[in-house]
Amino acid sequence: MDTTMNAAPAYDFTAIDSEIEARVDDLLTRMTLEEKVGQMNQVSPNWDAREELEAAIRSGQVGSVLNVWEVAKINEMQRIAVEESRLGIPLIVGTDVIHGYRTIFPIPLAESCTWDPDLLEQAARAAADEAAAGGTDWIFAPMVDVARDPRWGRIAEGAGEDPFLGRALAVARVRGFQATDLAGGKRIVACPKHYVAYGLAEGGKDYNTVDLSERALRDVYLPPFKAALDAGAGSIMSSFNEIAGVPASANAFILRQILRDEWDWPGVVLSDYDAIGELIQHGVAADHKEAALKAVLAGEDIDMMSQAFPDHLADLVREGKVPEALVDEAVRRVLRLKFMLGIFENPYTDPALQADVLLQPAYRELALRVAQKSAVLLKNEGSLLPLAPETKVALIGPLVDDQPELLGSWACDGKPEEVETVLAGFKALLGPKAALTVVKGCAIEGRDGADDDPELDIEGAVKAARAADVAVLVLGESAMMSGEAHSRAYLGLPGKQQALLEAVVATGKPVVVVVIAGRPLVLGWMAQHVPAILMAWQGGIRSGRAVADILYGEVNPSGRLTASFPRTEGQIPVYYAHKSTGRPVNERGVIQFNRAHKVKYLDESDLPLYGFGYGLTYTTFEYADLAVETPEVPIDGIVTVSVTVRNTGERAGDEVVQLYVQDLIGEVTRPVRELKGFCKISLQPGESRRVTLNVPASELGFHGLAMSYIVEPGEFKIWVGPNAYEGLEGRFVLEA
Numbered sequence: 001m002d003t004t005m006n007a008a009p010a011y012d013f014t015a016i017d018s019e020i021e022a023r024v025d026d027l028l029t030r031m032t033l034e035e036k037v038g039q040m041n042q043v044s045p046n047w048d049a050r051e052e053l054e055a056a057i058r059s060g061q062v063g064s065v066l067n068v069w070e071v072a073k074i075n076e077m078q079r080i081a082v083e084e085s086r087l088g089i090p091l092i093v094g095t096d097v098i099h100g101y102r103t104i105f106p107i108p109l110a111e112s113c114t115w116d117p118d119l120l121e122q123a124a125r126a127a128a129d130e131a132a133a134g135g136t137d138w139i140f141a142p143m144v145d146v147a148r149d150p151r152w153g154r155i156a157e158g159a160g161e162d163p164f165l166g167r168a169l170a171v172a173r174v175r176g177f178q179a180t181d182l183a184g185g186k187r188i189v190a191c192p193k194h195y196v197a198y199g200l201a202e203g204g205k206d207y208n209t210v211d212l213s214e215r216a217l218r219d220v221y222l223p224p225f226k227a228a229l230d231a232g233a234g235s236i237m238s239s240f241n242e243i244a245g246v247p248a249s250a251n252a253f254i255l256r257q258i259l260r261d262e263w264d265w266p267g268v269v270l271s272d273y274d275a276i277g278e279l280i281q282h283g284v285a286a287d288h289k290e291a292a293l294k295a296v297l298a299g300e301d302i303d304m305m306s307q308a309f310p311d312h313l314a315d316l317v318r319e320g321k322v323p324e325a326l327v328d329e330a331v332r333r334v335l336r337l338k339f340m341l342g343i344f345e346n347p348y349t350d351p352a353l354q355a356d357v358l359l360q361p362a363y364r365e366l367a368l369r370v371a372q373k374s375a376v377l378l379k380n381e382g383s384l385l386p387l388a389p390e391t392k393v394a395l396i397g398p399l400v401d402d403q404p405e406l407l408g409s410w411a412c413d414g415k416p417e418e419v420e421t422v423l424a425g426f427k428a429l430l431g432p433k434a435a436l437t438v439v440k441g442c443a444i445e446g447r448d449g450a451d452d453d454p455e456l457d458i459e460g461a462v463k464a465a466r467a468a469d470v471a472v473l474v475l476g477e478s479a480m481m482s483g484e485a486h487s488r489a490y491l492g493l494p495g496k497q498q499a500l501l502e503a504v505v506a507t508g509k510p511v512v513v514v515v516i517a518g519r520p521l522v523l524g525w526m527a528q529h530v531p532a533i534l535m536a537w538q539g540g541i542r543s544g545r546a547v548a549d550i551l552y553g554e555v556n557p558s559g560r561l562t563a564s565f566p567r568t569e570g571q572i573p574v575y576y577a578h579k580s581t582g583r584p585v586n587e588r589g590v591i592q593f594n595r596a597h598k599v600k601y602l603d604e605s606d607l608p609l610y611g612f613g614y615g616l617t618y619t620t621f622e623y624a625d626l627a628v629e630t631p632e633v634p635i636d637g638i639v640t641v642s643v644t645v646r647n648t649g650e651r652a653g654d655e656v657v658q659l660y661v662q663d664l665i666g667e668v669t670r671p672v673r674e675l676k677g678f679c680k681i682s683l684q685p686g687e688s689r690r691v692t693l694n695v696p697a698s699e700l701g702f703h704g705l706a707m708s709y710i711v712e713p714g715e716f717k718i719w720v721g722p723n724a725y726e727g728l729e730g731r732f733v734l735e736a
Ligand code: GLC
Pocket: 066, 067, 096, 140, 193, 272, 273, 484
């Protein structure tokens, strides 16, 4: 899979520079223990206690700050650090730029459905450019947690369920954030998070216990981080969760053995917000002092907000419990990062930059393009879509004209008033002649879960539907029903939306549903009763126009799912790359008590409602003539397959050609399918293209019995097709 980009080169924060090392050495020797500890302390500035904040910066007790949006405030803090502290060490300013800074793009899970690393690199670079103009040096992204549980609200922030796609998109985002042509000549360092396996939280409840095998850790959850660090990411953020009994912030296995001993990575490890302090709640530290001890010994370099390091680290060194060399090692990494960022030479941000950089037309256009390409057409029975412009439409639902909810749960400096709603998008596209009737119909959810909904107006919605040719419902979640700390046990439509939907469907009018959400939802009833469904996610400031462009055929939808949609919450986790087991559902199983005993539910299918890689378009594609060009492949060789893809429909369209393999026999069990290649192609009606995909044999390995990465000789199945459940099948053999 070729991830080389034709964008500006990215800065590699892992490349050690001897001049910088000399400057670090020199500075370290001049620092007091307190000043060193100060570099390991990150705070969110409390402007109500401004004098205390300024005194702490002036005395060198703060090394970095987070989530400050005003350039003037940043420059003032920086001035104190540089001009009033003893050593003049500048602060690093960190910001959660998760999917845009002011020009808000679709949530990352939506972006991942574009399957377009180049596009995502451009989006990340645009976000970084705006962030640089805003005084940010450090972007707390990309979030690269593999997630297979849509109850978990933070599935919204990542790239879905697959490590191979996750790796490709992690590389793209790191390169975009660390681009070398940002506003004001500033540099920005990326921070892949949350290290590690945070998405495996039990029950999909955020922050919850994670217990997994080292093999799953190494084969599924670590690869996107390794890819991000290999792409030059200069920092990483450890996660809140425990991993098999040891919380990440106290986990030397992941922070030292893997990051330093195995990967030889020189970057900075940042804890998550208060996570070091939370070692007390985890029950592995009696108090803050022991939390600081365990965290620094494990390998945390910077303490975000818990105060454990600033309050106790110097004492722990003086008491001989923490070698000062360990503190020096951490501070060295922090200082190295600051020199690489260039903030010793250029600590300040020109406030005039933002006027030209923020919300520039090119970024607004890019946000539209990403929103158009991230929406996934789930159903289009009878080709109800695209709609003709003269169609009389009843536009119904709580998200028809809602601005804040389209920004998603990490809206950074995005402004709701700058969001183009679905209604605005319809009007912009159709013009004043648009035959639209708008009825909200209900709230997104009952107030505080109460049964009443003062905005309930099902009668009005039914009346409008009856008077229209087509009813378009815009339904789903509010922005804060997903994201951090926002997990859901029920994944259907919130509040009275299902009742609204069923009442409108009961009119017998053709119905289109546009789903706005931060996660896969349970859409079973909708899938059975609604002819057309578009998953529009939370599409950012251009979301509304993107929806209109797709519904009226200005754009042919091309999104493909990167996280499975369960039929019911009871299926979770449901994902394509599962293991075969001893009694696979597609085989006979063992007959006992007149029943086939195998991996299945008595009361539900084992397949997701919509699976990984799935998505429809307004045309159709056909795959033919799969050729495994290399039926025998040496263990260090390359598997080459080719296939002909033809656009068999009436419209031009994009197809994501996907390549999956199955290692039939391994020394440990292997998934029934794994994505190992993809490419996106555009075809005119009737056009055919011969597509060739190459997979290095080194991509087919796994961590074997000895827990080392091995590539085993043996037979593989290979599929090339439109998603994880369809495709033309072939075989090849890896030879020793
Ligand atoms: C939050 C999140 C993390 C974020 C950090 C700073 O709790 O877990 O993703 O970057 O704190 O806001």
